[in-house]
Every structure is written in C-alpha cells, then in structure tokens.
Amino acid sequence: MGEEVHITDSTITVAGVIVDSNTLGGAASTITDNELLDKILERLSKLNFRNILAENLAKRTPETGRGVIDSSWFKEWLMNLLGGIVWGTGMPGAGKTVLACIVIEYLQELVAESESKDVCLLFAFCRYTERLMVIDILLAILRQLIERHPQVLRFVKPMYERHKRENTRPSEAEVIDLLKRIASSGLFKQTFYILDGLDEAASDIQVALLDMLSSLPVNFFITSRPLDCIKDLVPNARCFTIIASNHDIALLIEQRTHCMPTLRNLLMKNVALKAEVISMISSKSSGMFLLASLQLDMLKGCASESDMRKALKGLPQGLDNMYDMTMARIKALPGPQASLAKRVLTWVTFAQRPLTVEELVLSVSVCPETFRFDDKMEPAGIDSILSLCCGIVQVEATTDWLERSINVVRFVPQLNTW
Incomplete structure (x- = not known):
C-alpha cells in the first residue's frame, strides 16, 4: 500500500510528516496531483457523453447548421460574459442533436484557441435509451470538468475526501453548489454548458435539470422538442425554432x-x-x-x-403520410424479408427497455412458432436489418462506447394491423 498523501495550498503531508511543497520541486507536486486526479475520477460517474458527440459529428452533413452559428443572436450569446440561456426546439427529425453537436464542435475550437485556457465547455445528452438520474448527469459533467481542467482539483478535493471517508456519494445540491463555485471563481473567463434532448428525460428530471443548470452563472444552450409547459422556468431564455433550411x-x-x-x-x-x-x-x-x-x-x-x-x-407530404408509405413499402417486401422486418419492428417497439445491437439480432432469431432460438434464422447482420426497415429503425450511440442501442424513430401503430 502507498503512503497516505494530504495536500494544502502550500504543504504536502506524507506519512504524518509536513513538507513545504515549494522545496520538493515541480515534479513531485505534479505526480501527487496526478494521483489525486486518478483517485477522484475513479469515484465519479463513468458516463462518457463524448461517444454520442463523436457518432453524431461523424454522421452529420458537412457545413450544415451554419445558419445558427453565423446568426447575430448566437454571436451575441457567445460574447455575453455574464451568461445567458438559449433554447432551441424542433420536431422529431429536425436535426436538434446534430445542431447541438455542431455548437459543441464550434465551442471546442474556441477553447482550443484560448491561449490562457480560461474557456470551459461541458455538455450532456439525455436519451430515451438511457434513463439517467439527475445526479448521474451532474457527476458526468463534473468528471468532464476535472478531466479537461485539472486546476479545479482544489475545489473538488474537500468534497472527495469527506465522501471517501464516509463512504457516501455527493448529493445533487452539493454537486450544483460545487459547479456554481467553480464557475464563479474567476478561474474561467467564460463557461458554456450544452444540454441536448431535454425532452427525452422523465418529466420530473426535466424540471430538476432545468432548475439546477439554469441557476449556474454560465452560457447555457438547450435543445429539445417543444416543452411549453416548463418554459416558464427560464423566462429570460432566448428561444428559437430548429428547422432544416x-x-x-x-x-x-x-x-x-x-x-x-x-x-x-x-x-x-x-x-x-x-x-x-x-x-x-x-x-x-x-x-x-x-x-x-x-x-x-x-x-x-x-x-x-x-x-x-x-x-x-x-x-408524400408530412411525417404521418411518409410513415404510412414506408410501412407499405416494408409490407410489400418478399415474404421472408417482410417477416423479418415485422419481427424487428415488433421487438424494438414493444421491448421494455432499449435493445443493444447484439440483443436485437438474437431476438429476431427466435422462431415465432416455437419461441426458441434458431441459429438458421439469424440475420446476416445489423446492416441488413436496418435496410429492410427502410430508415425507421436506427442505431444510436450510448455513453458506453462498447454498446450501441436500437431506436425506432417513431412509434409504429400499423404493427397491430400487419
């Protein structure tokens, strides 16, 4: 076992002996800070929203979303050092997540260009496929902050040591208070928070997230489907409609x-x-x-x-007519292909939780007559499954880079009358 290390602003205590950190040289201090960083990250959430960001940026069409990035109101929001809330809403398929990722990518460039490293960017994604609690999202945000800006360790250390000692987990209020103190500390000239898919969280979590994150002195960018019932929680937010030009x-x-x-x-x-x-x-x-x-x-x-x-x-004109025609195309497939597509849509639509790619492949290999797995019914792969479903079943990235989940982009009522 290694020696227990305690750090204050000017001293390091090793095995009960207090040593002036200035006499140890920079290398010893750096090693100690790295060890502390690793220990703190070990206890924090393992959620990693960067997987979702990377997959959506890879899928996006280059140069889309420039209308928002180049707008005068977006530039005003960027320049507002006192913070401010921007809330973009749009219908399903309008490109809300891709726009959020474009904004994140744009801000990442600003962070990289900041020579003094005094611009902070943090982001999170809410997903139907991952029912996260508020504390999970807050701890994931805190983890991002520490990973990118180790200089915040002095703020995090007291909370870490107390909860390690008591073998407890920080509360939502504690984490928000910590994030608020860091944002107000003067360590950063500006802090940006991006939250995509607020509508995909449970209603009580929507309210809690909006209340907590909007209380921070940061530039806050939100995307969701229209949520008129809770917009009054942020009356000063600048709202805009997300629509593909x-x-x-x-x-x-x-x-x-x-x-x-x-x-x-x-x-x-x-x-x-x-x-x-x-x-x-x-x-x-x-x-x-x-x-x-x-x-x-x-x-x-x-x-x-x-x-x-x-x-x-x-x-067809409109989403409902488009889905009716897409379902008609699926039904018109040759018998075995139509049968496989129906099994895919049935499993994805009625599963009690989102299925992973591997689970879906195994599920549709169950014989509808015997309810037993039949390896002779196993599809060639996920690509063939997606092709048969004509675009209404998609694979989504999750916070776990080892897994991807299946999502039907809209409930399919025609399954009942197939």
Whole structure:
C-alpha cells in the first residue's frame, strides 16, 4: 500500500510528516496531483457523453447548421460574459442533436484557441435509451470538468475526501453548489454548458435539470422538442425554432446520393432533374432531415428520368403520410424479408427497455412458432436489418462506447394491423 498523501495550498503531508511543497520541486507536486486526479475520477460517474458527440459529428452533413452559428443572436450569446440561456426546439427529425453537436464542435475550437485556457465547455445528452438520474448527469459533467481542467482539483478535493471517508456519494445540491463555485471563481473567463434532448428525460428530471443548470452563472444552450409547459422556468431564455433550411436539405441530398450509385449517375447527367429533386424534397420535408432522408430513400431505386419524375409526384407530404408509405413499402417486401422486418419492428417497439445491437439480432432469431432460438434464422447482420426497415429503425450511440442501442424513430401503430 502507498503512503497516505494530504495536500494544502502550500504543504504536502506524507506519512504524518509536513513538507513545504515549494522545496520538493515541480515534479513531485505534479505526480501527487496526478494521483489525486486518478483517485477522484475513479469515484465519479463513468458516463462518457463524448461517444454520442463523436457518432453524431461523424454522421452529420458537412457545413450544415451554419445558419445558427453565423446568426447575430448566437454571436451575441457567445460574447455575453455574464451568461445567458438559449433554447432551441424542433420536431422529431429536425436535426436538434446534430445542431447541438455542431455548437459543441464550434465551442471546442474556441477553447482550443484560448491561449490562457480560461474557456470551459461541458455538455450532456439525455436519451430515451438511457434513463439517467439527475445526479448521474451532474457527476458526468463534473468528471468532464476535472478531466479537461485539472486546476479545479482544489475545489473538488474537500468534497472527495469527506465522501471517501464516509463512504457516501455527493448529493445533487452539493454537486450544483460545487459547479456554481467553480464557475464563479474567476478561474474561467467564460463557461458554456450544452444540454441536448431535454425532452427525452422523465418529466420530473426535466424540471430538476432545468432548475439546477439554469441557476449556474454560465452560457447555457438547450435543445429539445417543444416543452411549453416548463418554459416558464427560464423566462429570460432566448428561444428559437430548429428547422432544416433548404440549403441544409440540399447538402444532405448531395451527401446521400453520393452513396447511391444509380441515383448519383442519373442526377449527374441531368442537372435540371437534380434541381427538381432538391426542390421537391425541400418543399415536402417540412424542415425535417428525417423526412428528407426517408423521401430520398424512396427514390434510390429509380433507374430512369421517367421513373424519377413518377416517384417525385408520389412523394408524400408530412411525417404521418411518409410513415404510412414506408410501412407499405416494408409490407410489400418478399415474404421472408417482410417477416423479418415485422419481427424487428415488433421487438424494438414493444421491448421494455432499449435493445443493444447484439440483443436485437438474437431476438429476431427466435422462431415465432416455437419461441426458441434458431441459429438458421439469424440475420446476416445489423446492416441488413436496418435496410429492410427502410430508415425507421436506427442505431444510436450510448455513453458506453462498447454498446450501441436500437431506436425506432417513431412509434409504429400499423404493427397491430400487419
């Protein structure tokens, strides 16, 4: 066992002997700080929101979201050293999470450019697939803070030592008080908090998170579906609507068609047709990336200009009609494929908790007649499963980098009448 080490501002106590830290030289102090850092991180939450950030940035279409980043009100929010709350709301598929990740990426660049390292950025994601408690999210935020800014150790150390001694866990109030003291300490010129998916937390957790995080002297950026019932909790928040612009939809179409050889070749040869595709999808997608993506998926089988124009005329308007048509496409698949797609949608929709990729593959390999696992029914892989479901089943990153969960992007009532 190593010696017990205690640190004050000017001394280090090793095995009961008090030593002036200035006489030990910088190396000894650094080693001790690193050991303390490791011990504190060991006791904190293991949640890592960076996995969700990385996956969404990898999926996003380059240059989307510039409308928000370049807006005058966003620049005003950035420059407000006294803090301020910005709350963006949008319908499912409008690109809320991707926008939050774009903002995080932009702020990360500001942090990197800060020579004095006095800009702090912390972020969290709420997910239906991970029912986190408020304390879990707060401790994950605190962990991020310590990992990126070890200079806050002097604030964290007293709380760590007391709870280690008493074998207890900090309360929500303690962590918020600690975050408030750090944000107000003058250690950072500016602190940014980003919270995505507030609507995906339970209603009581929504209120608690909003109350606690909005009380901090920080620049706070929130994204969610419309939550009019709790907006009064932050009356001074600047609210804006998240919607995919026609420019962003065009960028999405450009990126997606690049991965569809037949469609790409068809549009490359006909500039007028390409412009018509972009115009039609933009007008019918209602500002939702999800809807635009599903509509584009309906066009990928077109092999001629005639096929394309016919398909464009048949594109549904609105999300409900789009899902009705997508379900009709799934039902029209050859028998075995339609059966597999139905089993996938049934398991994902009615599972009592989100399934991992591996669990879903095993679940759909259970024979519906015998209720036994049949390895001969096991699908080739998750990609084939997702393809059969025509875009309404997605794989989501979680805070555990070893696992990804399955999410149906909307409840599918047609399953009852399949």
